[in-house]
Amino acid sequence: MNMKQKRLFYLDVIRAVCAVMIVVYHFPLAISQPVDYFHSFANGSFGMIAVYCFFMVSGAALMYRYQNEGKLNLKQFYKKRFFSIYPLFWIAYVMAFFWVFWQLKEVYRMIPTKAIFWSVIGMDGWLAHLVPTFYMVGEWFLGSIIILYALFPLIRICYQKNRHILLAVSLLAALWLFSANPFPMEIKQNPITGIFYFVLGAWLEESRQKISKQKPNALFYIWAVSAAGVVLWIFVPMTNGVGQFGREVSFLIFSVIFYLFWMGASVWLEKNRALKCGISRLAAVSYGVFLTHHVAAQAITGHFAGTAPSTREIFTMLLMTFALTWIWTIAIYKIEAYIKSFF
Numbered sequence: 001m002n003m004k005q006k007r008l009f010y011l012d013v014i015r016a017v018c019a020v021m022i023v024v025y026h027f028p029l030a031i032s033q034p035v036d037y038f039h040s041f042a043n044g045s046f047g048m049i050a051v052y053c054f055f056m057v058s059g060a061a062l063m064y065r066y067q068n069e070g071k072l073n074l075k076q077f078y079k080k081r082f083f084s085i086y087p088l089f090w091i092a093y094v095m096a097f098f099w100v101f102w103q104l105k106e107v108y109r110m111i112p113t114k115a116i117f118w119s120v121i122g123m124d125g126w127l128a129h130l131v132p133t134f135y136m137v138g139e140w141f142l143g144s145i146i147i148l149y150a151l152f153p154l155i156r157i158c159y160q161k162n163r164h165i166l167l168a169v170s171l172l173a174a175l176w177l178f179s180a181n182p183f184p185m186e187i188k189q190n191p192i193t194g195i196f197y198f199v200l201g202a203w204l205e206e207s208r209q210k211i212s213k214q215k216p217n218a219l220f221y222i223w224a225v226s227a228a229g230v231v232l233w234i235f236v237p238m239t240n241g242v243g244q245f246g247r248e249v250s251f252l253i254f255s256v257i258f259y260l261f262w263m264g265a266s267v268w269l270e271k272n273r274a275l276k277c278g279i280s281r282l283a284a285v286s287y288g289v290f291l292t293h294h295v296a297a298q299a300i301t302g303h304f305a306g307t308a309p310s311t312r313e314i315f316t317m318l319l320m321t322f323a324l325t326w327i328w329t330i331a332i333y334k335i336e337a338y339i340k341s342f343f
Helices: 008-028 046-064 074-104 113-120 139-177 193-215 218-236 241-271 273-284 286-304 311-340
Strands: none
Touching: 008 046, 008 139, 008 273, 008 286, 008 311, 046 139, 046 193, 046 241, 074 139, 074 286, 074 311, 139 241, 139 286, 139 311, 193 218, 193 241, 218 241, 241 273, 273 286, 286 311
């Protein structure tokens, strides 16, 4: 068994940034009117970039964690993944359930009781477009991550045998999916998409390690080039009329650019002790933020239902959503810690 490895700060930076982006992206969905400046940029959606970066972070973190180990201890691996996902999810779900029941005095009356099984295993959001579920927290993304965790031992074996072939095959599979999606689910939800970004994240981390050893200053140049790419992608329309395939390829390109930008920026952010502490703290609870933010946004914006809030009111609601999300997130972590203290 390996000694505990150093936590990669750049992954914490991306986790923290993307957690904020997800909250900002989903916030307008809780309002009765569109708010485009929260929702997208010149070439697409902020939310999609954050989701794909989260996939890459997951691949990078897991492959980094187990890169020097021999045969994977499956029992230990799955036990650790189980406890990293489910207790917090169940706590957040129960709290959301009672809040919805308190608001509506009923919860999903027309859905078969047996559908609660999908919520117990965290797949309700991923399956919500296919079957009736009691989905409340976690989104479709949680189901995708559970699938990736389940497949990780197999992905790791293939990666160790030939990482370049695995990356190429997963890329070709993703490009095929981008061009003609034959499945009854969105491209972003498909495991083919998740696997590709997961493997890409692992490969980027391995490449970072090699480049850092051979050319220590290379990250600065990567950051400079990616910074220019970020500015262009945010402010200069380049993907109008490109269709589904073009949009997905543009998301791929910009996700990598965005990922590399924060990878490079983390070198300077880490030097500021206060910033590093704040980023690390937010990154450590990013999963909780992901679980709580949707219901928090609905709780805040529900008071303005049927109205057309002013810009000032919208920004006030956004700040309140951040505050409630943070309070609820800290609460579920404290409840989890309290329950664990009995075991």
